[in-house]
Amino acid sequence: MRRYLSFRDFDWVLLGLMLMLCTISIFEIYSATQNTKFHGFAGKQVYWILGGLVAMFIVSKIDYHRLLDIVWWLYGFFLLALVAVKLFGHKALGGKRWLKFGPISFQPSEWFKLVLILLMALYFANLGARTLSWRDIFKAIALVGLPMVLVLMQPDLGTALTYTPILLAGLFLGGIHWKQAAILGTVGIMAIVGVWTSGKILKPYQKARLTSFINPDNDPRGSGYQIRQSLIAVGSGGVWGKGAEQGSQTQGDFLPIPHADFIFAAFSEEHGFTGAFLVLLLYFVILMRLIQNAQTAADMSGSLLVMGVVAVLTFQIAVNVGMVIGFMPVTGIPLPLMSYGGSSVLFTFLALGVVMNVRMRRFVN
């Protein structure tokens, strides 16, 4: 019975699409890093992907309802982990984001994404009534807001921002009334303006990073430089691209972090509009497939789980590709499955594992 379950209802199509992206990623990382000090990262990415696959299979085996059972424990545990990071964290790259246990670094803020997805799904599924009261809304905001603040204090603006789509997806799908949404929206904007102008919560370099995408020449040495290089790389790719391993901006080390944040730029330079369009199409198909899984899920919590994953992935794609083409500020958010990075790969595979999980149990009642 079990084997039957896993063999047939596993979403092979989805897996196939994912692996296509992963393959593209490996080739692109290889091309982008071959002349830099990051060479060898392509190999590491392969390891991460394999590890992710294993993790995905494992997670898909566990009934997601059991995960939901323990989600409050997970929430508490990871909250404590975030506090521990603040107190004992390993300082690197200008922030305290990791806990080090010997050779293993553990970044709680990444794992928290998964926990929040689970939590949101449980919370909104349990509310039952199709309309949300203000009390419900505030409680949801608090649940998400608390870890967000902790992560912001690390400081890690990028990761903290990825928690918002989870909240928004939950509110939207959980039945928020448009009037309530309008009020929240206005309040939210006012809060953002307040935070911005107070100058206390956002450090000056963070503010500069967020605004330089509007006019990159204002900050030609800092993040303006990154955006400019990205635009040049993408634009000069033209329709057909310059060819694999032949992007002059990528190869010339002009494009910063070509293997992670700006991998899409490196790819666009080498494969042009056609390549970029195809990758975006791949993402689109994956997202649609995920939504289909949400529609066919067995219960509300399952649907919400999948939609939470959709929200996070969409957000990341939108922000990363937007950044690469100059629509969005530079925030360090990785492109799922394409960007190099263990925690990003692992998170994506785990999240998709949960989706597999939901899909596999859609007929079980």
Added chain:
Amino acid sequence: MDFRFQKMTAVDKVNRDEKLPAIKLTVVQYGILLMMLVLVGGLWRLQVLGGDTWRVLAEQNRIRKVPVLAARGKLLDRDGRLLVDSYPSVSCFLVREQNRNIDVDLPLIAKGLNLDLEQLQATLHRFRLSPGYQPIPIKQDISPDEQAFIEAHRNELPELETIDVERRLYPRDGFAAHLIGYVGEVSEEDLNNPKFAYYEPGDVVGKAGVEETYDEILRGQDGSMDVIVDSHGREMGRRGIQLATPGKDLKLTIDIDIQRAAENALGDANGAVVAMDPRNGEILALVSHPSYDPNAFAVRIGRSDWNKLITDPNHPLMNKAIQDQLAPGSTFKVIMATAGLQEGIAQNLKVMCNGGGDFYGHFFKCDHHHGLLSIHEAIPESCDTYFYELAQRLGIDTIAKYGTALGIGTKTGIDLPNEMAGVMPSQQWKMKTFHEKWYAGEVISVGIGQGALEVTPIQLVRALSGIASDGHMVRPHLVNLDQLPGQYRQAVLDTFVGSGEKQVSLGSDTWMTVTEGMAQATQPGLYHTAEGAHLEGIDFAGKTGTAQVVGGGDTHNKGGLKTPNAWFVGMAPRRNPEIAVVVLQEHGDWGSGSAKLAAQIITAYVNKKRKQEGNLLLQASKPAAPVEVGAIWSGPAVEEIPESHPSRDEAAARVGHPVSGGSDQMRMHAGHFMVAASNEPELAETESLFPSRKPQAPTKSPAALQAEASVGLPERFRGVMP
């Protein structure tokens, strides 16, 4: 698995069958579609529509802007002689190529460039995290041999690159080191200072002295050059150059000859010398010992050398001329005398000196038993008792009034960084600083320049020469304002705030009495403190000071830490002097010693002046004399030389044979003419070659010559031939 499903799960059974509203999911789907379209649209705009533009930009991206360094302005002395210049230097860099393992080449590089292999490896290791195209500096100031090595190994060692830079060359042995200063790389803390808003890391900036004060003018403006690089950052070509604006050369008021005389005079002693022109504040010489070699700072100074300089108890880095705050000793009596005369007390004050006097219940000592003195003797003999009495009568606040008016306790405003202000004690000062009342008895020691009084050498020379100039006080400076472009003049005055240019009104009898007193000090006479520094034929005046150090008492071993500081302020001539010199020898004992040193400097100055003025005036005073011109020409024979003439044979030997005999034969003639400035040449005499010449220049008697030489010389310089 089935059994576990029966257990109550966190999700209510009630909601199990509920699904997400389909419409919401559709909204999400379309939302995602919209987002994708926006992204694709952005890509379209960039890649399809704008592809060409960006391609061009990608090309241009491979252009690097390289700065073209501006040459730093030179420093010259007042006669235009070179004091500080820059020299071209070559630095060697290591460029990291991606496909090359540099480590195997390191031993060869170390050998060829005379570097320590381990240090080279350490440097490489230090730079391993920086971007690949950034070159690593490995050696500065490479010699021609090393340059040849690099050239010869271009193929085997392509990673070696050279770059031409400009380095500052300062006089050796610390000559004028404190007034010149030095340059160095701008530091991290400096960059946070708004003063350095336009500076970037790696910029060379003045760090002391004139180099610091006038850095903006000396540095000029860097230009830039576009360099095309390949994808590895190696230069492939150049494209367009914006030339640098070189820095402006600055003419200092310093006279190298006087500076040398001052440095030699001070010799090995610790202390300071300042020579200034009191008419306008121009500094002719500024010395501080011990000194240091600023060339050591031009290359990044080694830590151990820096520590040595900082911890040296003689403070070589301190510019003692403007930073040493010490009790002036008896030199202050000039200011005391000025105060006393202005207040109308000292004119008629006569004091009996029996080796000291009783004041406020204490006995205050004087060095000698001077007997009965008036102000006219008290100054040259430097009688402490007289001035104790004067101090008691004036009171501290009156003394402070005159002291402050003359610039004691305030910076002078000299255009060097980090000037100190000294201390002019007063009742208000004591209350503010120590929160204690001024005890009347403290004025006594102030009267002879001790106590809480602190002056810097520059303050002292300005004050005393100002008094000698009838109260005309000046702003001491090393660069005349007319050297600077317009907006900088006010900037300099605003930056270096001090007593500056000012007129203190003095009664004429004050002026006469004080200057006479100082002039007498160098004249031979009993107890005249500076008679050992007398200069014959030069109107040289001044005041000695033997300032005791705290806890020193009457110690007199030269150089010992308890020995008094030896001061002397001298000037020439006595009234409206054109040069004033202050000599401070730390722990140099008696001020008369410093007086002798000052005398050397004044002599050097006067000698130089006489040479210059003597030459110029001799030529300028005489009307242009006619010039004697000799010429040889051919013409018709004028007369036969009689056979008996002794020079005939010679003449025949010199002159060619006549072409033909007879009256229309051509002959060579010789003669000399006097040509006046605007006249036609007149034929004075025509003779055969080598006639006996009559002297044209009139001889003059030595006395007449001397009288001539003295014409136009200032009165004080007459009577002595150059």
